Amino acid sequence: MTLLERYGWRGAVEPGIARVTSAHGDYYRIVCNESAEPILARKKKSAFARRVRQEGGEGPFRRVERVEEGDERLTPITGDFVTIRHNEQGESFITGILPRISRFERRDPTARRKSQTLAVNFNVLFIMMSLTENFSLPRLRRYLALCDTLGEAKAVVVLTKRDLADAETAAARLGEVRSLGCEAVAVSAATGEGMDDIRAYESPGATLAFIGSSGVGKSTLLNALAGEELAATQEVQEWNGKGRHTTTVRSLVMLPSGAMVVDTPGIREIGMVGEDDAVLVKGESTHRWRK
Ligand SMILES: Nc1nc2c(ncn2[C@@H]2O[C@H](COP(=O)(O)OP(=O)(O)OP(=O)(O)O)[C@@H](O)[C@H]2O)c(=O)[nH]1
Ligand SMILES: [Mg+2]
Structure with missing residues (x-):
């Protein structure tokens, strides 16, 4: 059983998934299968910009608005399963929130x-x-x-x-x-x-x-x-x-x-x-x- 499964993950085991164990301002403590110890990750701000459909309705989604402070749907919280990415400097970023079961x-x-x-x-x-x-x-x-x-x-x-x-x-x-x-x-x-x-x-x-x-x-x-x-x-x-x-x-x-x-x-x-x-x-x- 992988670390993430021990932390309650029941989906397909793929790289790039983590669970938030606490949130500290800009930083989130997360557990993921890529690390035996919890690591710190930041929210990738551009990934959390709100998608707004362009005027006219039919056009592609366009990312225009910044996330409003406190917008609950767009803010990972403790207990969330999230997608993550690591950059070449070894920093980790949260790129999205996976659907919440409850x-x-x-x-x-x-x-x-x-x-x-x-x-x-x-x-x-x-x-x-x-x-x-x-x-x-x-x-x-x-x-x-x-x-x-x-x-x-x-x-x-x-x-x-x-x-x-x-x-x-x-x-x-x-x-x-x-x-x-x-x-x-x-x-x-x-x-x-x-x-x-x-x-x-x-x-x-x-x-x-x-x-x-x-x-x-x-x-x-x-x-x-x-x-x-x-x-x-x-x-x-x-x-x-x-x-x-x-x-x-x-x-x-x-x-x-x-x-x-x-x-x-x-x-x-x-x-x-x-x-x-x-x-x-x-x-x-x-x-x-x-x-
Ligand atoms: N007698 C008795 N005291 C208890 C019991 N459970 C908790 N307490 C006391 O209640 C007080 C508050 O307990 P906490 O566990 O800090 O309460 P909390 O709900 O975590 O409070 P917050 O973190 O402020 O939300 C402490 O002094 C505990 O010792 C119990 O079963 N019996
Ligand atoms: Mg308490």
């Missing part, structure tokens, strides 16, 4: 902001909420309403910090979530309770994407699955119980089981009321594509 995107119901793709090419989307202060069924409904771009992937609700809730509350909340028709598990990274239910989703080559508010324990769960401190975690701020945003860059990591996790920065909500609240990612500007 994606989860934030859409602003008021259309004031562009949609924002939070995770791609996952087999299981873990929508994470803590069993304590972060638990909110209305918010969960908003997440579920955005699950129409999952393709063959499935969403699983992970209720975290099981050790901080009493048994009655945990059972009631698990029941409420399941009554919405979703698969749900309750887990404690602290005591290990429920970890077997999580591990049941780990199969070699599968990608699990973790999303949810800051401080719910995404990186902590990743570390528990990995058996080592791969991701930084941080105490929840006591003054507001919400936690600071500890993870600021999306990264895809390989677990000992051969499954992968995409850990994402916490999503925060804006707006106070109703089902229309948008979901934003804190710190996005720090790793958004820069011109």
Whole structure:
């Protein structure tokens, strides 16, 4: 099995294909069969210019517009399979994004902001909420309403910090979530309770994407699955119980089981009321594509 297949590639094995494991401004860390170690690649800007049909409609496609900053369709993100090219100096360039088998995107119901793709090419989307202060069924409904771009992937609700809730509350909340028709598990990274239910989703080559508010324990769960401190975690701020945003860059990591996790920065909500609240990612500007 090639390296890329271990990283979830299921297409024909050809040179020039890679998977993005993290994005850092102009640079992307990628894995590909041409290198035993991850390498850095840049986006080939001309390849990502938007194709616009010439006036008149029938003419050939002409590349005229530059990619707009933040144009999600044209920006590779962590988890993407991409085409790559190497030049004579040994530099690597990303020349295109291969079709995404699944994606989860934030859409602003008021259309004031562009949609924002939070995770791609996952087999299981873990929508994470803590069993304590972060638990909110209305918010969960908003997440579920955005699950129409999952393709063959499935969403699983992970209720975290099981050790901080009493048994009655945990059972009631698990029941409420399941009554919405979703698969749900309750887990404690602290005591290990429920970890077997999580591990049941780990199969070699599968990608699990973790999303949810800051401080719910995404990186902590990743570390528990990995058996080592791969991701930084941080105490929840006591003054507001919400936690600071500890993870600021999306990264895809390989677990000992051969499954992968995409850990994402916490999503925060804006707006106070109703089902229309948008979901934003804190710190996005720090790793958004820069011109
Ligand atoms: N008691 C208890 N604490 C937990 C558990 N999981 C996570 N925590 C704590 O919750 C805090 C936040 O955890 P993180 O893993 O950093 O949260 P995160 O979701 O990655 O947050 P961002 O990276 O900011 O999005 C840390 O202090 C963790 O120790 C758990 O199962 N039980
Ligand atoms: Mg984190």
